[in-house]
Amino acid sequence: MKVIPTAIPDVVVLEPRVFGDDRGFFFESFNRRQFADAIGRDVDFVQDNHSRSVKGVLRGIHYQIQQPQGKLVRVVQGEVYDVAVDLRKSSPTFGQWVGEALSAANKRMLWVPEGFGHAFLVVSESAEFLYKTTDYYAPEAERSIVWNDATLAIDWPLARLQGAAVQLSAKDQQGRRFSEADVYQ
Template sequence: MNIIVTSIPDVLIIEPKVFGDERGFFFESFNSRQFNDAVGRDVQFVQDNHSRSAKNVLRGLHYQIQQPQGKLVRAVQGTVFDVAVDIRKSSPTFGQHVGVELSAENKRMLWVPEGFAHGFVVLSETAEFLYKTTDYWAPEFERSIAWNDAEIGIDWPMQSAPNLSAKDSQGMTLHDAEKFS
């Protein structure tokens, strides 16, 4: 696999080595030893999630203030613009974000470590999104930062206002949100 270090060194783009011919393709979508070597620590995933969303659905920016989740994410159908925002107050990249297009075609994955808020918007007619997490979903600790917080300044590639859940439409600003130390 090819590891691309982003402008926030803890967030990594992972490109698997794809073997393809006229019959189709094969690639190893996850290898614990290679992944742990790439991130420089022993990561254990405990939960796999799968979502399907329509075009212009924006999910996020989510995080869990307790039981924080690292996430390894990818699109297996369609295309999304995926974002990780550093919300670790002690980090030199606090408040900064990384945005990357993930698609079934490019087969890229994004590693979003603990201490980051995460979200994505669907660019294709539909998208199916898979993510592995390092801790279990704990709704009582789940928080949401506003997708359009000016302090973060994400340039979402959308032509119109996104389709948000009720929870996401109530997202807080980074300034007012609970953050990690």
């Protein structure tokens, strides 16, 4: 597995070694030892999630203020632009974000550690998104930051939507501004 650093050292892109021929392909999508080596610590994943969304759907920026979840995310159909936002007030990269194109074609995964907000925008006709989490979903602790917050200034690839509108859930339409959001100490 190839480990590709991002501008935020705790967030890494993982590129699996893919074996393929005219019959198809094979790769290890998760190996606990290799993953621990890649991020510098061992983690226990407790939940796997799978979502399907159409072009223009933007999910996030989500996080849990208690029971923070680390997420190992990947796409098995289509393409998304995936974003991690550092919400750790004591971090030197607090308020910074990184974005990465994840697709079924590139097979890349993104490690989003605990203490980060997470979001993705579907840029293909549809996308199936898988992710492992280090803690359970806790709806009472869930928070959302508005996707187009001016302070964060995330450079979403909206041109890739080719005229499709950004689609948000009711929950994400109620997202808070970054300056008003609950953050981690």
